[in-house]
Amino acid sequence: MPKDPDPARRSERSRQAILEAARELVSEVGYARVSIEAIAARAGVGKQTIYRWWRGKGAVVFDAFLALSEAGESGGVTLPDTGDIEADLKTVMRATVAEFADPAFEAPIRALNMEIVSDPELAAQYRERLAGPVDEAKKARLRSAQRVGQLAADVDLDLALELLYAPLYQRWLQRSGPLTPAYADALVDLFLKATRPSA
Template sequence: MTTQRRTPDASRRSQATRRAILDAALELVGEVGYARLSIEGIAARAGAGKQTIYRWWPSKGAVLVDALLMLSEGRGEGAAELPDTGDLEADLKTVLRATVEELNDPRLSEPMRALTVEVLLDPDLAAVFAERLDRPVRELKLRRLRAARDAGQLAPGVDLEVAVDMIWGPLHRRWLHREGPLTAGFADAVVEAALNGLRPRPHGGSPQGGQRGEHG
């Protein structure tokens, strides 16, 4: 009786190697910072070859972008739509409280902080960051606010691009500049203040300065 040998699963090996590389990038950027992060260091930590990394990613920044995407997907935050229970204020508070938790988690916040700074200096990385992370997440926010506007929960003249910045901007500013503690209470206050200016006015009025349309 002969024993058949199983053919190694190349796809599974590739997935395991990719995961090891992304995990290594997250660990190292938290330990040494973005400036000292290197493809050589990532390869050594992951037990992978440099050429393997360069075959999949053009730069350490691109590796880190995919590492953050992997981490978000692992937390169940991938490309999921924002909650829509019909109660816009409650839904936004839920989302912003989750954002506070993310930004207070060093495993996620430190790589994100490093990338946020680096994209200001590296146009190529900025393009990757926008395509893979920023624009997809922003579109989810716009879709939720568009549904609220269509349902009459926001003034018809509200500019949704501006509304996104009003709602999420204060959290990211406080986080990036370390201006104060990020708490659920702060998130709730931001939502309440933003919606106070975005909701329909009595007698068909619009928020001051409101303008229909979405620009970007």
């Protein structure tokens, strides 16, 4: 006698189809032209299925991006720690510029940024579920460098992260220049000049 389909497995398949459909549509037509109806049609589900899990388009796009990112739902973010802060930061920053230059990543993160500007609830979700855990992982790596004397002990780590990442984010946001490995390395070099212990 055939077994009944597993509802949990079916639900997870539907959820993944919705997230994939949201990513594809944002990349293909842009955030403004994506609708819940279009996501439902692409995913092969009813609109009510989407509204059961998400309150609107911005929330779906956020989860689609979160699933795409390294952090994922588990929040298992770690940065390399080889003992060489310069090498480790260059590895991370090169990966970051590559990610921001990747169209599959770039379209949903631009869409998410547009939505965050006008949706405080989504902005809070973004900080809690993605930006916050990622920043904590970055600060943990910087603390490790402070402990071994590679960064000044009195460096404000929140400010240090802004110093390192804000130029990259601004260049990406304004499309004001190329995102290249050389640019990533230059940011790290400048950051370390500002944060190394005084001689």
